[in-house]
Amino acid sequence: MLIDLIAAHPDDAEAILGTPGHANIWPTLETPGIGPMQLASLSLVLSGRKPTPEAQSRVAADFVKLASGGDEGPWLHRMPDEVVAALAHLEEHQLDDAAQAWAGADDDVAHRWGGPGLASLLAELSALAASALAQGHGILVWVCP
Numbered sequence: 519m520l521i522d523l524i525a526a527h528p529d530d531a532e533a534i535l536g537t538p539g540h541a542n543i544w545p546t547l548e549t550p551g552i553g554p555m556q557l558a559s560l561s562l563v564l565s566g567r568k569p570t571p572e573a574q575s576r577v578a579a580d581f582v583k584l585a586s587g588g589d590e591g592p593w594l595h596r597m598p599d600e601v602v603a604a605l606a607h608l609e610e611h612q613l614d615d616a617a618q619a620w621a622g623a624d625d626d627v628a629h630r631w632g633g634p635g636l637a638s639l640l641a642e643l644s645a646l647a648a649s650a651l652a653q654g655h656g657i658l659v660w661v662c663p
Contacts, residue, residue, distance in 0.1 A: 557581070
């Protein structure tokens with residue numbers, strides 16, 4: 519599954535969905551395997567809450583679908599503002615601990631991104647979120663099966 523996190527205004531959702539090569543226009547971070555469920559577990563870890571399957575599902579439900587390419591995708595969801603803010607305020611000295619906690623809470627993340635690559639991914643996620651907030655944008659999650 520292809521997943522991109524895009525710093526953009528939600529009003530741009532239809533344009534993003536209809537633009538081949540959206541990464542050439544909007545700031546984009548490719549995050550294969552890191553979709554709304556995995557971002558929900560990250561949100562719970564960053565907020566100090568226990569990432570149970572029920573809590574993860576509740577947070578993931580807040581990723582509102584903005585646009586759809588049909589049953590076969592792609593789909594575009596808006597990351598909840600509190601998740602964007604938590605990522606934007608993640609400090610460098612917190613990256614390793616947050617990465618370990620996230621990998622420990624989410625088997626999918628540990629399997630695909632475990633090790634030092636996860637802290638690097640968090641640093642990139644944090645920078646994208648901070649940039650989006652500074653511009654008054656959000657983070658949109660583009661998912662293509």
